[in-house]
């Protein structure tokens with residue numbers, strides 16, 4: 444019996460994670476459509492063989508799909524804070540549209556939520572049952588609260604309309620295909636190191652981040668979409684529990700890129716989280732997933748990628 448080809452929609456498929464995911468789905472023989480308005484993504488990221496719809500996810504959506512990976516939303520603080528109302532709209536209206544489309548055509552939806560739903564956490568590592576410490580009235584709230592309301596929409600469509608949903612709470616992920624100017628910690632450090640500029644560390648650099656290599660994360664997303672069993676509508680943390688201070692990350696980038704750049708300290712932005720580390724027991728138990736790529740290997744591959752981009 445031939446296996447039926449799944450019709451897959453990737454919203455935000457021209458971005459960093461979306462384009463890596465699209466490549467993975469194509470390699471598995473999926474028929475992929477990318478919907479993206481290119482606000483932070485690039486048409487050049489979309490591989491051949493993919494149907495591309497250039498559109499805002501806030502516009503009504505049509506089509507017939509079996510699976511929808513819903514990634515559309517600017518992820519870098521610089522970008523989502525530049526257009527805060529659009530960030531809120533993308534999360535509320537865009538996620539509503541995706542879930543409505545899924546309800547009509549019977550598709551499964553995987554929503555890419557974020558560790559930012561935990562805000563500046565009082566619990567470390569962050570476990571899914573922790574409800575977070577989020578400031579609803581500040582510059583990051585358009586994203587943090589936007590993602591929280593998106594999770595609530597997923598819950599409601601699952602309860603009310605039995606839409607099959609999956610929620611990945613993604614922790615800092617990095618790797619090839621990140622935009623060099625998107626202002627995230629790894630891309631900033633690598634680009635600065637390769638250009639011989641000082642690496643900008645905010646605060647004293649003691650705040651922590653846990654870095655997940657993109658291949659690990661994408662494997663986790665696909666695994667979560669297809670996992671069967673009870674309770675799988677509940678959010679699942681996907682990230683690397685190896686916690687490092689921002690200063691350590693900067694030093695590792697300098698070492699691996701053999702750069703002579705210095706570290707420059709700048710004031711900490713408002714509401715910058717001090718601790719970030721996922722508890723991944725749920726992902727381990729429910730999906731049999733855990734990260735495999737070491738930070739040395741992942742950073743080295745990322746440095747190679749940016750070296751190619753910058754020359």
Ligand SMILES: NC(=O)c1ccc[n+]([C@@H]2O[C@H](COP(=O)([O-])OP(=O)(O)OC[C@H]3O[C@@H](n4cnc5c(N)ncnc54)[C@H](O)[C@@H]3O)[C@@H](O)[C@H]2O)c1
Nearest residue numbers: 455457458459460480481482483484499500515516518616
């Ligand atoms: N990369 C990470 O570390 C990380 C961490 C947590 C959560 N996430 C989530 O994963 C998803 C993808 O993140 P990324 O790192 O690839 O970001 P990205 O900015 O590289 O990609 C987002 C993509 O969505 C598109 N987009 C944004 N708003 C849209 C809209 N209204 N309509 C259509 N397209 C739109 C952009 O053009 C871009 O191609 C986001 O939802 C983000 O919140 C990422």
